[in-house]
Amino acid sequence: MTTIMEMAAEIIAAHASTTPMTKEELITELGEVHATLAALEKGEYTDEAESAEETPAVSRKKAFGKEKIYCMICGKGFKTLSRHLKTSHDMTASEYRKKFDIPRSQSLAAKSYSESRRQMAIDRGLADNLAKARAARSNKKK
Numbered sequence: 001m002t003t004i005m006e007m008a009a010e011i012i013a014a015h016a017s018t019t020p021m022t023k024e025e026l027i028t029e030l031g032e033v034h035a036t037l038a039a040l041e042k043g044e045y046t047d048e049a050e051s052a053e054e055t056p057a058v059s060r061k062k063a064f065g066k067e068k069i070y071c072m073i074c075g076k077g078f079k080t081l082s083r084h085l086k087t088s089h090d091m092t093a094s095e096y097r098k099k100f101d102i103p104r105s106q107s108l109a110a111k112s113y114s115e116s117r118r119q120m121a122i123d124r125g126l127a128d129n130l131a132k133a134r135a136a137r138s139n140k141k142k
Contacts (some may be wrong), residue, residue, distance in 0.1 A: 004041060008034040019088070056100060066111045072100050080109040 012030045015021075021029070056063075059074035064070075068077035070083060073096075078084050085091045085108075091099075093108055107114055121127065 004037045005034060008037055051106075060100065060102070064106065064111075069108060069110045078110075079113040081110060 008030055011033050012026060016026060016028070033049070056072040058070045058072050060072070062070065063072050065077075067077065069081055070077045071081060071089075073089055073091075076084070081096070082093050085093060085096050087097075096108070097104065097106075102108075
């Protein structure tokens with residue numbers, strides 16, 4: 001029979017194979033998984049995961065930075081949250097906004113990332129092309 005530590009190590013190894021993690025994150029997660037498995041074995045497990053989910057890992061003020069946006073569920077930083085929410089938490093952006101009471105006007109992308117994308121669009125003349133396409137469409141309708 002496998003020990004609890006071996007099972008925890010296998011779980012963390014599987015998670016680490018798909019998600020980049022620092023040494024400290026690996027150690028912390030290994031401890032948490034081991035404690036949870038030990039509690040399950042003793043029949044003492046209470047639903048701590050749900051109560052932990054209700055409290056954001058990062059405050060809203062700290063979550064929306066210039067260079068990174070931090071996930072309020074797990075605390076990891078990204079340029080944009082949409083893909084992370086879908087793959088890691090199986091959640092849409094609107095569900096995330098609703099859960100943490102984030103207004104729709106708040107972007108789920110880092111400010112520097114949004115600014116660089118905006119500048120790239122301006123440099124390529126996408127706004128001009130859009131105006132031309134709209135004018136052509138309105139002329140076609142008439």
